[in-house]
Amino acid sequence: MSDPLVICRGIGRNFQRGVAALRDVHCRISAGARIALVGRSGSGKTTLLHIVGGLDRPTAGSIEWPGLGPFDELRPRQIGLVFQSPSLFPALTAAQNVALPLVLAGEHMAAGANTRALLDSFGLGELADKLPEELSGGQSQRIAMARALVMRPKLVLADEPTGQLDSVTAQFFFDTVLEQLEGTDTALVVATHDEAVAARMATRWTMDHGRLVSEWPRHEAA
Numbered sequence: 315m316s317d318p319l320v321i322c323r324g325i326g327r328n329f330q331r332g333v334a335a336l337r338d339v340h341c342r343i344s345a346g347a348r349i350a351l352v353g354r355s356g357s358g359k360t361t362l363l364h365i366v367g368g369l370d371r372p373t374a375g376s377i378e379w380p381g382l383g384p385f386d387e388l389r390p391r392q393i394g395l396v397f398q399s400p401s402l403f404p405a406l407t408a409a410q411n412v413a414l415p416l417v418l419a420g421e422h423m424a425a426g427a428n429t430r431a432l433l434d435s436f437g438l439g440e441l442a443d444k445l446p447e448e449l450s451g452g453q454s455q456r457i458a459m460a461r462a463l464v465m466r467p468k469l470v471l472a473d474e475p476t477g478q479l480d481s482v483t484a485q486f487f488f489d490t491v492l493e494q495l496e497g498t499d500t501a502l503v504v505a506t507h508d509e510a511v512a513a514r515m516a517t518r519w520t521m522d523h524g525r526l527v528s529e530w531p532r533h534e535a536a
């Protein structure tokens with residue numbers, strides 16, 4: 315069996331003013347996992363995703379990425395991130411935003427064709443030449459997801475990716491995300507308040523006041 319992609323041991327994250335955003339979180343993400351990260355607003359989902367994605371460091375405990383290689387090479391090659399807040403570069407078109415990870419990795423040749431194919435599969439082809447300021451919040455979120463997938467990373471971390479979508483659009487969009495990952499061993503972790511999205515994932519992690527209080531099914535999250 316291959317190494318787990320990520321192992322968190324006893325992670326804590328204290329912010330200033332005594333906010334304990336994470337408390338003693340143990341978790342493990344295996345290749346191909348489909349994990350819904352759920353819990354009340356403020357329970358620590360975004361904080362955990364940022365630590366798993368290597369954007370933030372824990373103030374207690376440890377994290378390793380045994381299946382993803384060196385820390386400096388985690389993003390964007392190994393980990394694709396979709397942020398909860400708007401994150402498209404305002405000066406770049408939608409297509410240029412999606413292509414950016416490939417361009418930064420020197421894969422200019424693949425960038426155009428891969429980007430077009432991905433936008434088309436999400437039904438977003440018509441938005442390719444628009445600037446972020448011309449996009450709705452929900453359109454921007456879907457473009458950000460396409461950007462996270464374009465490198466075919468081993469781990470995709472998506473923070474409320476359907477937060478600004480109506481329920482029909484959210485279902486179509488999420489179908490496409492799962493189709494894009496079908497037949498790959500890419501793991502997907504989605505922080506979500508959308509029960510329809512959470513129900514599509516094989517594993518559910520529930521957070522409560524910074525603790526990972528339930529992992530279902532247990533054997534997947536050991």
Ligand SMILES: Nc1ncnc2c1ncn2[C@@H]1O[C@H](COP(=O)(O)OP(=O)(O)OP(=O)(O)O)[C@@H](O)[C@H]1O
Pocket residue numbers: 329330333334335353354355356357358359360361362398
């Ligand atoms: N940079 C920060 N500085 C101080 N406190 C923070 C910071 N980021 C998050 N927090 C606090 O940490 C706790 C967890 O926040 P987090 O954003 O992880 O919650 P969440 O589960 O993602 O919530 P939501 O569902 O609203 O997105 C909250 O109490 C929040 O106020």
Ligand SMILES: [Mg+2]
Pocket residue numbers: 359360361398473505
């Ligand atoms: Mg959040």
